[in-house]
Amino acid sequence: MEAHIQVRNLNAFYGKTQSLKDINIEIPRRQITVIMGPSGCGKTTLLKTFNRFLELVDDTKITGEVLVDGRNIYDRDVDVTEVRKCIGLLAQRPYPLPMSIYENVAYGMHIHRMKNSRDEYRKAVRHYLEVTGLYEEVKHRLMTPATSLSIGQQQRLCLARGLAVEPEIILGDEPTSALDPISSQHIERLLLDLKQDYTIVVVTHTLRQAKRLADYVIYMYMGEVLESGPAREVFNNPRHERTRAYLEGQI
Amino acid sequence: MSLQDIVIKEQPNAQKEGRPSRPSLASRRRQERVAGRTLFIITLLPVILIVLITAALAMRFWPILKEYSLWELVSGTVWKPMQGKFGFWPFIAGTFWVTIVGVGLAVPPCLLTALYLSEYARAATRALMKPLLDLLAAIPSVVYGVWGVVAIVPFVGDTLAPWCKKTLGFIPLFTSKNPTGYSILAGGIVLAVMIAPFIIAVTYEVLATVSQGLREASLAVGATRWQTIRAIVIRQTMPGIVAGVVLGATRALGETMAVLMVVGNVPQVPKSIFDTAYPLPALIANNYGEMMSIPLYDAALLGAAFMLLVIVLVFNVVSTLVLQRMLGRRWV
Ligand SMILES: Nc1ncnc2c1ncn2[C@@H]1O[C@H](COP(=O)(O)OP(=O)(O)O)[C@@H](O)[C@H]1O
Numbered sequence: 092m093e094a095h096i097q098v099r100n101l102n103a104f105y106g107k108t109q110s111l112k113d114i115n116i117e118i119p120r121r122q123i124t125v126i127m128g129p130s131g132c133g134k135t136t137l138l139k140t141f142n143r144f145l146e147l148v149d150d151t152k153i154t155g156e157v158l159v160d161g162r163n164i165y166d167r168d169v170d171v172t173e174v175r176k177c178i179g180l181l182a183q184r185p186y187p188l189p190m191s192i193y194e195n196v197a198y199g200m201h202i203h204r205m206k207n208s209r210d211e212y213r214k215a216v217r218h219y220l221e222v223t224g225l226y227e228e229v230k231h232r233l234m235t236p237a238t239s240l241s242i243g244q245q246q247r248l249c250l251a252r253g254l255a256v257e258p259e260i261i262l263g264d265e266p267t268s269a270l271d272p273i274s275s276q277h278i279e280r281l282l283l284d285l286k287q288d289y290t291i292v293v294v295t296h297t298l299r300q301a302k303r304l305a306d307y308v309i310y311m312y313m314g315e316v317l318e319s320g321p322a323r324e325v326f327n328n329p330r331h332e333r334t335r336a337y338l339e340g341q342i
Numbered sequence: 343m344s345l346q347d348i349v350i351k352e353q354p355n356a357q358k359e360g361r362p363s364r365p366s367l368a369s370r371r372r373q374e375r376v377a378g379r380t381l382f383i384i385t386l387l388p389v390i391l392i393v394l395i396t397a398a399l400a401m402r403f404w405p406i407l408k409e410y411s412l413w414e415l416v417s418g419t420v421w422k423p424m425q426g427k428f429g430f431w432p433f434i435a436g437t438f439w440v441t442i443v444g445v446g447l448a449v450p451p452c453l454l455t456a457l458y459l460s461e462y463a464r465a466a467t468r469a470l471m472k473p474l475l476d477l478l479a480a481i482p483s484v485v486y487g488v489w490g491v492v493a494i495v496p497f498v499g500d501t502l503a504p505w506c507k508k509t510l511g512f513i514p515l516f517t518s519k520n521p522t523g524y525s526i527l528a529g530g531i532v533l534a535v536m537i538a539p540f541i542i543a544v545t546y547e548v549l550a551t552v553s554q555g556l557r558e559a560s561l562a563v564g565a566t567r568w569q570t571i572r573a574i575v576i577r578q579t580m581p582g583i584v585a586g587v588v589l590g591a592t593r594a595l596g597e598t599m600a601v602l603m604v605v606g607n608v609p610q611v612p613k614s615i616f617d618t619a620y621p622l623p624a625l626i627a628n629n630y631g632e633m634m635s636i637p638l639y640d641a642a643l644l645g646a647a648f649m650l651l652v653i654v655l656v657f658n659v660v661s662t663l664v665l666q667r668m669l670g671r672r673w674v
Pocket residue numbers: 105110128129130131132133134135136137148
């Protein structure tokens with residue numbers, strides 16, 4: 092296994108309360124890593140340390156390292172916008188930007204001036220809408236507000252918007268929890284397709300989804316990583332008593 | 343809990359504790375109805391009051407409208423009540439000049455302050471700044487007026503006016519023959535400070551309606567905070583910000599005391615920000631109750647009040663409606 096993200100001695104605090112305790116994990120490249128654990132155990136917090144979103148919250152503190160391709164994203168000379176460009180985020184519910192479908196996908200590309208002509212932008216927007224299976228559904232109304240889409244379509248649009256800035260890593264924080272079953276399935280299929288090209292880290296609240304998606308599993312409890320490893324090992328033969336209890340549905 | 347539960351639970355309890363028996367259902371319903379109606383009427387009172395005041399002013403305005411057309415009054419530039427000349431234009435123009443200068447000076451720093459508070463400041467800074475701004479809003483108007491006379495008028499007269507004359511004198515807006523500092527600019531500066539806390543507060547509220555998730559959606563693709571503010575936050579809240587500024591402008595339009603003390607009160611149509619002006623509220627406050635024996639003087643002054651009221655009402659209602667839509671029920 093080749094690690095894409097390495098987390099070393101990571102601690103995170105909200106004010107004085109510690110929410111991540113000495114995390115040491117490695118996240119494999121071009122696979123789906125699923126983070127599981129009971130609510131409040133620090134899954135979202137851990138995910139937020141990967142794209143430096145934790146610093147958006149007042150009074151948070153982080154110690155330790157998060158290495159992406161061997162480079163610590165918390166180094167002083169790292170440009171935080173570059174980190175976030177490289178590490179996309181699919182939020183718990185879709186947040187389409189207050190603009191058209193087209194502009195939503197083009198938004199990040201415009202910000203980073205990634206293309207040279209209108210035509211290139213158009214092609215790229217089309218490409219990412221196709222990748223997320225939206226193009227056929229929206230090709231006749233690219234200029235209508237993104238909020239006119241269904242929730243499921245909005246979430247795929249958000250995925251397209253994230254992919255458009257050419258990240259290498261995709262984070263998802265329970266990305267299907269606000270969606271209906273069909274839309275959830277759609278997102279899951281997309282994630283499975285995308286792992287050919289991207290490293291994917293997903294927090295999930297359902298064990299079944301974890302089993303469908305995971306190549307690699309991280310199990311957290313009270314701010315600590317109790318267990319991490321290849322999915323089959325963790326699911327079939329959990330080392331820790333609490334993981335076993337969780338997998339058997341006792342928590 | 344179902345209705346049955348309540349009925350069954352409450353009655354034995356009341357008896358056990360020896361409370362007086364409850365009034366009958368019919369009388370409770372009657373109470374409810376009376377209370378509801380009374381509260382409704384009291385709530386309606388402000389609306390009734392505004393309608394009555396407007397109607398009363400219109401009626402007192404009426405006599406002069408029989409002598410002169412509304413257009414003659416509004417566009418007339420000579421105000422000589424003794425000679426029967428009632429031109430309102432200098433006062434209307436003065437009102438708008440002072441208001442526009444005041445709002446123009448207030449808006450850029452207020453917008454930046456509100457943006458700082460909502461987008462950059464830590465919660466602790468916000469908690470400190472809010473009461474300070476409220477304090478600024480609580481200072482009585484006359485105190486601002488005194489501050490204007492003592493500090494702003496001399497500053498405008500001795501420093502700003504000569505400097506502007508030297509550097510920007512070729513622009514008519516910045517020249518003046520008025521050597522004192524009593525001017526539109528002095529009024530505008532005082533007004534700007536007075537309405538600033540209000541504009542900041544409303545703009546902040548409006549900015550706060552943007553969900554954190556939306557900001558994060560923009561930041562997540564690598565946008566900077568400033569890019570996010572420009573492309574998302576301001577775009578989303580533009581109508582509300584404009585409405586907040588217009589609401590601030592209505593306060594400026596009606597502000598009387600502080601402005602009256604620093605604008606000079608000469609009934610002329612201003613041409614430069616260093617000219618004196620005579621806004622409508624100052625006209626009414628300075629003159630109502632004196633020399634009322636002059637024919638139609640009463641009608642003219644109450645006509646001024648009527649115009650002021652109508653202007654303020656229209657601005658106010660429109661901007662309040664916009665804000666109400668944006669802020670939902672949080673806006674009172
Ligand atoms: N903004 C915050 N301020 C203070 N404490 C927080 C904040 N967000 C999360 N926490 C705390 O951090 C812990 C982990 O939260 P979180 O990462 O959201 O858990 P999860 O996503 O696994 O449900 C919880 O105990 C929670 O109370």
